Amino acid sequence: MDMEKEKEKGKKWKKFCLLVSGGVLICLIATYFMVGLYFRTHFFLNITINGRSVSGMTPEQARENITSEAQTYTLKIYTREGAEEYIHGEDFGLRLQYDETLEDIVSQQQIWEWGSSLFNHTEYELSMLTEYDETKLKQLIARLACIDPKNMQEPKDAYLAYDSQEGLRIVPEDPGSKVLIKEFKKQVINAVEHAITELSLEELHLYKEPSVKQDDATLVAQYDLWKPHLETKIVYHFDDAIETVDASVFYDWMTQEPDGSISFDQEQIKEYVRSMARKYNTAYAPKTLETSYGQTVTISTGPYGWLVNQPEEVDALTAALLNCESQDREPIYHQRAASHTKPDYGDTYVEINLSAQHLFFYKEGELLVESDFVSGNESRGWATPAGAFPLTYKERNATLKGEGYATPVSYWMPFNGNIGLHDSSWRSSFGKNIYKRNGSHGCINLPPDAAKIIYENIEKGMPILCYYLKGTEYIVSEPETPPETVTSPESETPPEVVVSPEEVILPEVPPEPIDTENQISPDNNNVLPDVTVPDNEVIPENEVAPENGLPETIDPTAVL
DSSP, X not given: OHHHHHHHHHHHXXXXXXXXXXXXXXXXXXXXXXXXXXXXXXXXXXXXXTTEEOTTOOHHXXXXXXXXXXXXXXXXXXXXXXXXXXEEGGGGTOEEEEOTHHHHHHHTOOGGGGGGGGTOOEEEOOOEEEEOOHHHHHHHHHTOGGGOGGGOOOOBOOEEEEETTTEEEEEOOBOOOOBOHHHHHHHHHHHHHTTOOEEETTTTTOBOOOSSOTTOHHHHHHHHHHHHHHTOOEEEEETTEEEEEOHHHHGGGEEEOTTSOEEEOHHHHHHHHHHHHHHHOOTTSOEEEEOTTSXXXXXXXXXXXXXXXXXXXXXXXXXXXXXXXXXXXXXXXXXXXXXXXXXXXXXXEEEEETTTTEEEEEETTEEEEEEEOBOBOGGGTOOOOOEEEEOOOOEEEEEEEETTEEEEEEEEEEEETTEEEEEOTTOSOOSTTHHHHHOBSSSEEEOHHHHHHHHHHOOTTOEEEXXXXXXXXXXXXXXXXXXXXXXXXSOSSOOOOOBOTTOOBOTTSOOBOOBGGGOOOGGGTTOOTTOOOOOOOSSOTTOOOXXXXXXXXXXXXXXX
């Protein structure tokens, strides 16, 4: 009995719950439907038109809201520099209106779909009916500081730059502040007509852009091309002194050709090598010698010394720069000397005192030979010239020939054109005043023993230092005796004859060396087809000498 009562009670409770649930559902449906009826004349929730919320508004309310906003409308303009400028709607009589599109949006809403608007946002972009004073708006735009020419800076392209501190680098572009005025005005009018309240010149790309930016492919390729060249370093060594050619020196010499290759201004390279030669060339420059007599003389002439081969060095430097070859080097020389430190003739040289008719041969600072000699005949105008000269070459068993004769010598050592040191076995005495009337044609006549020692210890290029020193002349204390008589195979006093580089016999000049093995008799007119006369190697033809008053073009035969 109790069980049946309990079952009956449960049935009644279920019926009650069903009735309540049904009632609630009906109420909810009715409520949803009633709310939907509201949206027959109002916008759904979460709806914006041109960025403005119109949720729950009627089209008329939305229109009134926009109209009221127009009265307080302000366009805020942001510049690249962070400045802000404003244009106020009331200053140019702005009035905004939407057309019937607002009603169309509402009429197209399905009322049973309003619930979805709780979770979904809908945005409409509609054209507006705008009214304003166009002239006043243009005046307001023209007054903006951002388009005042005084405030605008042209953009600058990115470019390559070099300095010794930072090396080669790409300097970034400067965006400047040049506004594209025509486009800017269009954007302002568009913002006004659509009631847009903010405008960023940067975001709308209203600035003139640089043509070349730092990531420009051509600029980056140029950087990659130039960098290894600018890392090249060439160090010239002049004993203790150095000259460094790095990018701080040659950056301005560089040019990129239309085909993309790097070239170097040849005139600037020539000028650099020329200035280096002026600094370090010592050929033809005055030289100070502390003589063996304790007095100091200045030898102001003569080709001995360093002489840079400028054309070849220009080519070598250009090639190193083009090939990015860093290196330590010496310049290419026409002629070398003993030392870049003073004196350039070092401590191995022949010192010839033409006044005293006495010479000294020092080798590595030690006196090896000291001897009298006989130099050029002063009375006949063949006085041996002073100067600093390199030994041109040396030859064993040469023959000194002149017109109608040929005289052999055992040791031939020319140094000034064809003037040279040689043994003179036909003389019985040397020194004193012999040279004044019975001298040579310019050569230094030596006793055979002295000539032999010098020959065995001297090499091509070694310095011969000739000078006159007042106070060291031979003083005649008694009446001068007649000139001594000497004998030679060809004449009483064998004249010395020198052949020019073209092997033309010049009368009354110092003798030329010839090969004794190829000597021929006077019957063949002294023509020696098998003899090679060494070229004068002192100064290559057309080389420019240092700026010391000498002519720029030097003929090798001019020193004869």
